Amino acid sequence: KQLNVDLGDRSYPIYIGDGIIEQIGSYFAKHQISSRSPIMVITDDNVASLHLKKVTTHLLESGYKVVEYIVPAGEMSKSLSVLEQIIGKALDAGLDRTSTIIALGGGVVGDLAGFVAASFMRGVKFVQIPTTILAHDSSVGGKVAVNHPKAKNIIGAFHQPQIVLYDTSTLKTLPEREIKAGLSEMIKHGLIWDAEFSKWIDENAEKLLSLDAEALEYGLYNGCKIKSHVVSEDEREHGLRAILNFGHTIGHALEAVAHYNQLLHGEAIAIGMVGAAKLSVRLGYPERIYTETKAAMKKYGLPIQIPGHLDIDEIMKAMLHDKKFKEGKVVFTILKDIGEAHIQSGISIDLIREIVEELRWEE
Ligand code: NAD
Ligand code: ZN
Known part of the structure; x- marks a missing residue:
């Protein structure tokens, strides 16, 4: 299934389906994700152990140079110090203005990687690969941010992704509590808009x-x-x-x-x-x-x-x-x-x- 988010020249498609990650190379080619400079995949340690390998493998097969960055799972990783470390690694690995940042994970990784993409070299391309149900909410809308010890999401930007690849097969590894909590936002969307x-x-x-x-x-x-x-x-x-x-x-x-x-x-x-x-x-x-x-x-x-x-x-x-x-x-x-x-x-x-x-x- 495909859906278009209509935002003028910042419009982008969301692809939803089982096994989408396997075609990541063709989606990237179709949406002008350059393979000239390295791309960076940011994820957390839970998601890394479950889903990172297949993403990296398919990207390598499609001719991309891939840099992986794994943060500890949890809200604490949405911080300026983590951002600084990621940017250090991006520079060391030779990422430049034409590089793309990929968020592989839930809302935490999406917000963090999105803010990296918004701020690195004043903004580079960004791709979301959501792996939680809650991320159906956080991956649409372009709000990206990290936290300050005094307030959540207070250092942020609007940065729309190039594409969102929602591979529903990744959701099978979610803990039950996360499934329910993610569905809570889906229930909200029904209640506010569509009886x-x-x-x-x-x-x-x-x-x-x-x-x-x-x-x-x-x-x-x-x-x-x-x-x-x-x-x-x-x-x-x-x-x-x-x-x-x-x-x-x-x-x-x-x-x-x-x-x-x-x-x-x-x-x-x-x-x-x-x-x-x-x-x-x-x-x-x-x-x-x-x-x-x-x-x-x-x-x-x-x-x-x-x-x-x-x-x-x-x-x-x-x-x-x-x-x-x-x-x-x-x-x-x-x-x-x-x-x-x-x-x-x-x-x-x-x-x-x-x-x-x-x-x-x-x-
Ligand atoms: P999360 O990213 O922390 O993911 C929840 C937990 O599930 C984590 O422990 C993660 O490691 C694990 N996980 C993720 N995918 C998995 C998978 N496929 N299998 C097994 N485990 C998996 O949290 P979340 O609930 O997705 O998102 C919450 C965050 O989203 C908050 O930081 C919130 O501020 C942000 N958010 C942003 C927006 C926005 O518009 N930008 C909207 C809503 C929420
Ligand atoms: Zn919410």
Whole structure:
């Protein structure tokens, strides 16, 4: 399956399918990835042991000079010091302006390698080979970044890839918890944009959770398509793109208070989506928004309740740090109905607090 992300002269295709890595050479040739200078594949140590060899082998066979760079798995690798080391290696290995940087991995590797590509020699070509379900979200839209000890994703850029090669066969090695957390963003895409897709997600939980090839391809295709629609209309987040933040205001606060090491991103936003759905109902929209959102999370084995050890005051404080909060009033992405997101401003912080307190007891 092929999908085009429409961004004028920065448009690019996403290819989704089983075994795509085996044809990597022809995709690269088709999309003008030069083999004159070395290319660099950046990945993490988990993905390296499972999938790097086949990528490198196919690239070598197609005449590319390949430099591998393996970072430790995890959010800590999205740092300026890792960036500096990678660029050191790139220089030593003779990469230049015509080189391409390849991200082989999940969102961590995608964000990091993307920022390398955006900054090395003021920007070189970039290719994404996502290996997580969550990466259907992070590989579309061109946001790339590393973290600062004081804030996540605060050093970054917009840098669109040349192509995205989504080989669904790589997903078979994902741990179960990562599968569920990745599907959380797919559920989000249905809820904010497409009631029919939402219904399909609800009906195909068993297939998606067991990584049925056909279901997975369809789900990832539609998830990418929704993200790419939104991003095409608002590349730099002036307005519409904010609907992608559904569940993320509460979710980000939970991740921060849990020190980014207890809740996966997809788990945190699952709780956040239940909260945002609750808020939608409180603001007068149909009850089914809440019941269906919550039912979806439960069906996919995602958490819906704020873990008991996370302090509500701290969660509120973390949320107040969020840039979307102004003078006691909050801007929040809610749903007017399933499939219809809306950015609502002027919500009182007291109401948000009530909702967060209720999320403690959700079941
Ligand atoms: P991740 O990249 O850390 O991957 C999750 C875990 O799965 C890691 O331990 C990884 O080593 C392992 N893994 C990856 N592929 C595997 C495979 N095929 N088989 C077995 N194990 C595999 O995390 P993620 O959930 O993919 O992404 C989270 C990151 O994405 C965060 O840093 C977040 O900020 C970023 N993100 C970015 C955007 C964006 O628009 N740029 C959007 C959403 C999230
Ligand atoms: Zn997200």
